[in-house]
Each structure stands twice: as C-alpha cells, then as structure tokens.
Amino acid sequence: MSQLGKDPQHNTFSLWQMTSLITSTLIGVGVLTLPRTTTEKMFEAGWMAPILGSVLTFFAIWLIAVLSRRFPGLTFIQYSRIVWGGHEQSRLGFWLSLPWIMMFLIALFVTTAITSRIFGEVVVTAVLMDTPLEVIIVSMFVLAVILCLHEIDTLARVNEILFPLILFPILFIALASFQKAEWNNILPLIRVPWETIITGAFETNFSFQGYEIMLIFFAFAHENTGKVKAGFYGIGISVFVYTLIVLAGIVVFGHEELQRVTWPTLELVKSTQVPGLILERLESAFLAVWVAAVFTTVANGYYAVIYGLRQLLKKGMLFQRIASIVLIFPLFFVAIGPQNIVELFKMTSLIGYTTVWISVVSPLIHWLIMLYRDRGRKREKGSDAHG
Amino acid sequence: MGKAWASLCCLLLFMTLLTGCWDRRELEERTSVIALGIDLVEGRQNLYKLTVQIPIPIKIAGSSGQGGGGNKDAVKIMSVTGKTVTDAVNNLQQRLNQRIFLGHTRVLAISEDVARRGMDDIIDSFRRDPQIRRLMWPVVVQGRAADLLEMKPGLIQIPVVFLMDLIENGTKMGTIPDQTMGEYLIQTSNETLQPMLNYVQAYKDDVKWKGVAVFRDQKMVGSLNDIHTWALLQLRDEKRGGDVIVPLPGKGGGYISFRPHFVRTKLEMKGSHATGQDNHSGHGVAYLCEIQGDIIEMTKNVEGSPEEVIVMLQKLIKKEMEKRARKMLDILQKQYNSDILKLGLAMRGHHYADYWRKHDWFKDFKQFPIEVKYTIKLRRLGMEMH
Structure with a gap:
C-alpha cells in the first residue's frame, strides 16, 4: 500500500482479489451443462476433461501474466x-493492434450476452416459467450496469465478497450427491481412443472462457502480488470445482443419462436429498444463490468491455458510465438473438x-513479437514476480 | 433540500419492498396434485385414464381442531382420459378452477396393464417437465392404479402419504428398494441396466408392498416377490432385507427367525482379461455375501451345546438364503432375462475390452454364470440365553 501511482485506484488488487476475480468469472453457466458436454465424446472418462x-x-494465463508483468500498470489495450509499434510509431501500433483489440472486445461482448441468455433459459425452464426471458436478461444487465458506474476497485471487492457464495453451493451439491454414487459408472477408465480424449479435453477448454478479462485486470495488481500465482490459483480452483461436479454427475447419473438431460447439474440438485429435509425442491434455492455466480461472470465481462473501450478511446469515467448504459441495447439484442x-x-x-x-493465440503472438522486438520493461534479475 | 431528496430516496427504496415475484402464485391459487395414477381405458386401447389425488388444504388444517372424523374427504379424486399424459392433464385442467401444479406430486401409480404394454409412451412427459421431482416414487399397481388412489387407510388424512411413508420407511429399514423416478430414468437410458419399480397391491383400506416389478426395455415382464426382492437387495445394494424365517429340521417342527443387520457383498469376477474366444471365455461372477445378524425368535429349543447350535443354525440359515438367492437369479435369468442386478454395469466397468465389446449383454445375461455364496455370522440371540 506504500506505493501510490498517479491514479489512486491503480495497483490495488490483492492476490486474493485477483484469484476470486478469475474463479468467479470462470464459474458461471458453464457448470450447469459441463457434465453433459464433457461426457459427450469421452463417456466415462469425462471427469478427466477439465x-x-x-x-x-x-x-x-501464464502468458497473459507474463505479458502484463512486462508492461506493469498497463492493460492489453494500452500495451498492444x-x-x-513501439513508443516511436504509436500511430502504426494503434492500427496494427486494433484488430486484436476489437476481436477481444467483441468476443467478450458476445460471450457476456450469451452467458446471460443461458442463465435466462435456465431460470425460465426451471423456476419462473411465466416470467418473460427478456425481463430476466435485462435485470441481469441492469445489475452489470450499476457495477460499471463504479471504479475498478469496486469490481474487485464485489468479486471478493461474492466468491464464497459461488463456491460453497456448488461444492455442497457435488459432495452431497456423492452419497448416491455408483462408482462402477466411471469404469472403464479409458475406452475411447487417445485422439478423442485430446479433442474432448480441448473442447472442455471452452468452459474455461472468461479468464481473458485478466488481459485488462492484471494491470491493476498490487506491486507485490504474483500475477502468475493469482492466475494459477484462480484456474486451479475452477479446475477442482469442474472436476468435482463432472465426477459427481458421472457417478450419480452415468454418462448415458447425462446425454439426455439439458441441465445435468440442476438435475443433480434435484435428485440430491438434504439430510434433515429442511429444504425440499432444492433447485429453486440453488438457482437463487446461483444468480451471484452468473452475475460475476456477466458483470466482469461487461466491465472489461466497457473499460477496454474507455481506454481505447482514452476517455474518462463519464464515458464509461454513458457507454455502459448505451451498450446494453446491442448486448440485449445479441442475447435474444438465438432462437432456441x-x-x-x-x-x-x-x-x-x-x-x-483471444486468450491463447493473441497473447502468444503478442508475446513472440515482444520478445522479437524486445519491447517493454524486462524483469530485473532476481526480482521474480512469482512471489 | 438535501433532506427532501433523502426522504424521497427512502420512499423510493421502500417501493422495492412492494414488488413481488413476476409469476408469484399463492398456495391456494393452485391445485397441487399429490399423486397421479395411470390406467388403460377398457376397450379403448389408445386412451389413457389419468386419476389424480388432490389434497384439500382446509380440511387437513381444520381436522386437528375438530378431533378427527370425516377425514375421508381430505382429498379429492378425479379421473380424466387422454391420448397422452399431457393430453389428460389438459383435460383435467378444464375441469379445475385453479392451475394444476405437479411440483408436489410424490407418487406415480402405474397399473400393471400400462406397465406391461410399455412405459415409453408415458414417461417422456415426466422427463421433460421441470416441475416433476426426480425423487418421486413411481409404483406399479397390481390391478387398477386408480384403486391405489382411492384407498382409505384411515390412519392418515392423505391416503397417498400413507403409501409414501410405507415406502420411505421401508427404504430406511433396508427392506424396500430405493427406486425413485430418477433411478428409473437412469436405468432406462443406461445400456447396461434394466429398470425395476416397486410393486404394490391396493386394497380398500390399505396397501401392500409386494416386491418389485421387473422390466425389460421399458416393458414389464414380471415381478419378484418380497423374499426374492430381499435377496436382490442384499446382493445389489448391501441392504439388509427382511427377517428370514426358517423351519427347523427334524420331526419336532418349529421355526427360527433370523434378522440380518449388516450386509457386506463382494462381487468376485472370474475370467481373464486376455482371452477372448466365444462362449464366456471363463467369465463368470460370484456374489460373496456376508451377513451379520441376530436370532430373534425360536419357537422350539434346539438341543445340543450352544457352540454346536450356533454352527448348526448358521448352516441352516445359509442354506435357506442361498436357496432364495438362487431362485431369484433363476427367475431373473431364465424367466425374465432382465438384469436388474446392476451386473452389466460391473461387467462393462471391469471387463470392457475382453468381455463387453464381444458379447451382447442383452442376450448373454440369460446364460451368464452367476454364483452366490452366503456367510452367516450369528452375533446375538436376543434377550434370551438359549
């Protein structure tokens, strides 16, 4: 905290805040369908996919952290x-970096929209059957806009607070459902050829989407926190949760049944009996808590898009506030785009x-060019930011 | 000025408390169906008859004050027909003032005729409807399903709760299989399993659990009685099953009753992983079941020293239980050809490459060699010494 940049809210993210930022962005609607998508090709071995x-x-995430370490205090938008172009040819640099930045922002924008749409679908099919889908989506967006009206440290604190609320229900469900486990369901361990396992694992990589927001948020890490460490912790927790939930799905349902249910994790909640029977029909309670998980995914993504735009156009807080309200309209139309x-x-x-x-190829290219052209601040000897 | 704004904001804030859920629906604004019964319509093969049991909340709440009496009217029973289950539910809706809510449905009674004809037609709507609990109890009823809903047990206001408690307590005691809707759905979609459901018979004022109905490909092929179901539970789920009553040998007559307490079952699989000719290539399984339990009744004293008597009794019980299990396996294999033992799942898991891929379990189960071996450990003799 001794370090004070020119902007007071910069350089304030703690290790824990960054970890929760990554984990809570990753854990979103993907978990609800993960047991089905992983077992689609890998059958019993689906739990290996995460x-x-x-x-x-x-x-x-290592690449993203390394890039950010090379340009401390700068976001992807700025250092790209x-x-x-280097410091000399900044105009050339701007135009060359624009496609990458736009690709990043648009993909994130669409992801955010689709995430909220999937959440809306779950809520409409499972609990609130008569509520229009649009209302659920818009109310989620309104929450995201409210967050966008604030500075970036608010975002970090919100994530930190909501983090346990996201983690515990899903851990509880996974562990509670193991009492109905039929362990023969995960055998034979491997029956599909290796290529299938590789493709299956590669496709599971999609459910890890969202960590690319760290291209922006790593810039605000506190000087002394290890970005690589935060990234590894964040991804590590998600991998653990994902593996647990897929494993629970497989041992309770078996891979054939998983293929037949639209929201396997929700079905898992439905077939889990809480000892003591305080709550019957647990899925409504689960979905109510689940709003937090989806909110962090949607809001973090949306915030990253708005903040990225603000930096791209070199505008201030007022722009961010206006943009967050204006952009909700295209966001909404993207969200209601898919018909079924x-x-x-x-x-x-x-x-x-x-x-x-966005998250692998683009950082890789940036990293290679950076090494080739020898740009950015090199790490001082010995002072490894691994922490 | 600031104060005015502050109070205005407070007022606006309070307005958020006035809002409700979009599709809020009070308890009395919907008709909760607690049980569904599905029958065939006599003479009309393409129609289903749906019977529902609807509790009347005001009767249930009031009766405790009135001190019982007249609890026969605590539920309303209605029947409708339809081409499918959803069609029937829609027809029912036209006769009800409030909207039907299936989220509290706890029992789905299916008549044996429907079960024998095939469940695939009716089960799909239960799979799709998000309100349906995976923990509800589907049961096959001998005779008409509507009879089960119309019974009047008297002990409890809502008749179906009687059945539900009966099954739930049975599963807790380990005498009735824990066969919920979710389990049934899993068993129908899993290629290695065959489904089963609890099988009950309805009387005028109570209901009897009779064992399980055995399915093959969603079609009921027959049933197992209570004794054979207990053997199945011991081998499949390590549940204890019911008491075993064995006649004593010799001319004196008399019976002993043995109550199992702890069951450990080990599935021993024979057959190498390497060989792979036709036939079973040495594949086969043996269930090794160890049961600890007590003697709870002996109508005639057995002579001999206590040590000898214990050994003798253990042998006697072991023989009886192996006989029952053997019979159960014979029925399943020879008569029904339906693997409700979860044996296919174990075979696929442990012998995938060498057995499962080369054999069609659906046909091969019939002559698959299965052995059963019980080990009885008598622990206590109750409060009496001999």
Missing part, C-alpha cells in the same frame, strides 16, 4: 500498441473456438 483441458488454460436452445448451445461452442484465439 484436468486435461486446463493445461492449455494454465499456459494461457506498444508491442506492435439448440441454436444457443451451437453458438456457445462457436464462441469457444474464438476464445482460444
């Missing part, structure tokens, strides 16, 4: 033009492929 798929994610649930899931996997571009 573990294997995370390898690429760990690599990507330095990477491409089949189209929606198709779109989700499509977004998954773009995410690989």
Whole structure:
C-alpha cells in the first residue's frame, strides 16, 4: 500500500482479489451443462476433461501474466500498441493492434450476452416459467450496469465478497450427491481412443472462457502480488470445482443419462436429498444463490468491455458510465438473438473456438513479437514476480 | 433540500419492498396434485385414464381442531382420459378452477396393464417437465392404479402419504428398494441396466408392498416377490432385507427367525482379461455375501451345546438364503432375462475390452454364470440365553 501511482485506484488488487476475480468469472453457466458436454465424446472418462483441458488454460494465463508483468500498470489495450509499434510509431501500433483489440472486445461482448441468455433459459425452464426471458436478461444487465458506474476497485471487492457464495453451493451439491454414487459408472477408465480424449479435453477448454478479462485486470495488481500465482490459483480452483461436479454427475447419473438431460447439474440438485429435509425442491434455492455466480461472470465481462473501450478511446469515467448504459441495447439484442436452445448451445461452442484465439493465440503472438522486438520493461534479475 | 431528496430516496427504496415475484402464485391459487395414477381405458386401447389425488388444504388444517372424523374427504379424486399424459392433464385442467401444479406430486401409480404394454409412451412427459421431482416414487399397481388412489387407510388424512411413508420407511429399514423416478430414468437410458419399480397391491383400506416389478426395455415382464426382492437387495445394494424365517429340521417342527443387520457383498469376477474366444471365455461372477445378524425368535429349543447350535443354525440359515438367492437369479435369468442386478454395469466397468465389446449383454445375461455364496455370522440371540 506504500506505493501510490498517479491514479489512486491503480495497483490495488490483492492476490486474493485477483484469484476470486478469475474463479468467479470462470464459474458461471458453464457448470450447469459441463457434465453433459464433457461426457459427450469421452463417456466415462469425462471427469478427466477439465484436468486435461486446463493445461492449455494454465499456459494461457501464464502468458497473459507474463505479458502484463512486462508492461506493469498497463492493460492489453494500452500495451498492444506498444508491442506492435513501439513508443516511436504509436500511430502504426494503434492500427496494427486494433484488430486484436476489437476481436477481444467483441468476443467478450458476445460471450457476456450469451452467458446471460443461458442463465435466462435456465431460470425460465426451471423456476419462473411465466416470467418473460427478456425481463430476466435485462435485470441481469441492469445489475452489470450499476457495477460499471463504479471504479475498478469496486469490481474487485464485489468479486471478493461474492466468491464464497459461488463456491460453497456448488461444492455442497457435488459432495452431497456423492452419497448416491455408483462408482462402477466411471469404469472403464479409458475406452475411447487417445485422439478423442485430446479433442474432448480441448473442447472442455471452452468452459474455461472468461479468464481473458485478466488481459485488462492484471494491470491493476498490487506491486507485490504474483500475477502468475493469482492466475494459477484462480484456474486451479475452477479446475477442482469442474472436476468435482463432472465426477459427481458421472457417478450419480452415468454418462448415458447425462446425454439426455439439458441441465445435468440442476438435475443433480434435484435428485440430491438434504439430510434433515429442511429444504425440499432444492433447485429453486440453488438457482437463487446461483444468480451471484452468473452475475460475476456477466458483470466482469461487461466491465472489461466497457473499460477496454474507455481506454481505447482514452476517455474518462463519464464515458464509461454513458457507454455502459448505451451498450446494453446491442448486448440485449445479441442475447435474444438465438432462437432456441439448440441454436444457443451451437453458438456457445462457436464462441469457444474464438476464445482460444483471444486468450491463447493473441497473447502468444503478442508475446513472440515482444520478445522479437524486445519491447517493454524486462524483469530485473532476481526480482521474480512469482512471489 | 438535501433532506427532501433523502426522504424521497427512502420512499423510493421502500417501493422495492412492494414488488413481488413476476409469476408469484399463492398456495391456494393452485391445485397441487399429490399423486397421479395411470390406467388403460377398457376397450379403448389408445386412451389413457389419468386419476389424480388432490389434497384439500382446509380440511387437513381444520381436522386437528375438530378431533378427527370425516377425514375421508381430505382429498379429492378425479379421473380424466387422454391420448397422452399431457393430453389428460389438459383435460383435467378444464375441469379445475385453479392451475394444476405437479411440483408436489410424490407418487406415480402405474397399473400393471400400462406397465406391461410399455412405459415409453408415458414417461417422456415426466422427463421433460421441470416441475416433476426426480425423487418421486413411481409404483406399479397390481390391478387398477386408480384403486391405489382411492384407498382409505384411515390412519392418515392423505391416503397417498400413507403409501409414501410405507415406502420411505421401508427404504430406511433396508427392506424396500430405493427406486425413485430418477433411478428409473437412469436405468432406462443406461445400456447396461434394466429398470425395476416397486410393486404394490391396493386394497380398500390399505396397501401392500409386494416386491418389485421387473422390466425389460421399458416393458414389464414380471415381478419378484418380497423374499426374492430381499435377496436382490442384499446382493445389489448391501441392504439388509427382511427377517428370514426358517423351519427347523427334524420331526419336532418349529421355526427360527433370523434378522440380518449388516450386509457386506463382494462381487468376485472370474475370467481373464486376455482371452477372448466365444462362449464366456471363463467369465463368470460370484456374489460373496456376508451377513451379520441376530436370532430373534425360536419357537422350539434346539438341543445340543450352544457352540454346536450356533454352527448348526448358521448352516441352516445359509442354506435357506442361498436357496432364495438362487431362485431369484433363476427367475431373473431364465424367466425374465432382465438384469436388474446392476451386473452389466460391473461387467462393462471391469471387463470392457475382453468381455463387453464381444458379447451382447442383452442376450448373454440369460446364460451368464452367476454364483452366490452366503456367510452367516450369528452375533446375538436376543434377550434370551438359549
């Protein structure tokens, strides 16, 4: 805290805040369908998918952290033009970096919209059957806009507070459902060829989308916190939760049944009996708490888009506030775009492929160019930010 | 000025408390169906008859004050027909003032005729409807399903709760299989499993659990009686099952009753992973079941030293239980050809490459070698010494 930048809210994210930022962004609507999507190709071995798929994610978050360490205090929007053009040719750098930045912002924008749409679908099918989908989506957006009206440290604190609320219900459900486990369901351990496992694991990587917001938020890390460490913690917790929930789904339902249910995790909640029977029909309670998890995903993504735009255009807080309200309209239309649930899931996997571009390929290219052109501040010897 | 704004804001804030849920629906604004019964309509093969049991809240709440009496009217029973379950529910809706709510449905009674004809037609709507609990109890009723809903047990105001308690307590005691809707759905979608459901018979004023109805491909093929179901529970779920009553040998007659307490079952699989000819290539399984329990009744004293008597009794009980299990397996294999033992799941899990891929379990189960071996450990003799 001794370090004070020119902007007071900069350099304030603690390790824990960054970890919760990553984890709560990752854990969103994906968890509700994860047991189905992972077992689609890998059958009984579906629980390995999050573990294997995370390898690429760990690599990507490492890349993002390394890039951010090279340009301390700068976001992807700011350092991308330095990477491409250096300090001398900033105009060239701007134009060269623009496609990457726009790709990042648009993908994040669409992801945010689709996330809120999926959440709306779950709520409409499972609890509030007569509520129009639009109302649920818009109320989620309004919450996101309210967050966007504030500075970036508010975002970090909100995530920190909501973090346990996201983690505990899902852990509780996974652990409570193990009492109905039929362990023969995960055997034979591997029956599909290795290529299938690799593709399956690669596709699971899509459910790790969202950590690319760290391209922006790593810039606000406190000087002494290890960004790589925060990234690894954040992804690690998500991998743990994902693996647990997929494992629970497989041992309770078996992979065949998982293929037949639209929201496997919700069905898991429905077939879990709480000892003592205080709450019957647990799924409503679960979804009520689940709002927090989806909110952090949607709001963090939306905030990153708005903040990225603000930095791209070099505007201030007022712009951020106006933009957050104005952009809600296109966001809404993207969200209600897909006609039915089949189209929606198709779109989700499509977004998954773009995410690989945003969060792996783009940082990789930036990193390579940075090394080639020798840009940015090099790490001083010995003072490794690994912490 | 600031104060005015502050109070205005407070007022606006209070307005948020006045809002409600969008599709809020009070308890009395909907008709909660507690049980559904599905029958075939006599003479009309393409129609289903749906019977529902609807509790009347005011009767239930009032009766405790009135001190019982007249509790026969605590529920309303209605019947409608329809081409599908949803069609029937819609027809029912036209006869009800409030909206039907299936979220509290606890029992789905299916008549044996419907079960024998095949469940695939009726089960889909239960799979799709988000209100339906996966923890509800589907049961197959001998005779008409409507009879089950119309029974009047007297002990409890809502008749179906009587059945529900009966099943729930049975599953807690380990004498009735824990066969919920969710389990049934899993068993129908899993290629290795065959479904089963609890099988009950309805009388005028009570209901009897009779065992399980065995299915093959969503079609009921027969049933197991209570004794065979207990053997199945011991082998499949390590549940204790009911008391075993064995006649004593010799001319004196008399019976002993054995109550199992702890069951440990080990499934021993034979057959190498390497070989893979036709036939069973040495594959086979043995259930090794160890039961600890007490003697709770002996109508005639057995002569001999206590040590000898214990050994003798253990042998006697073991023989009887192996006989029952053997019979149960024979019925399942020879008669019904339906694997409700979860044996296919174990075979797929442990012998995938060498057995499962080369054999069609659906056909091969019939002659698959299964052995059963019980080990009885008598622990206590109750409060009496001999």
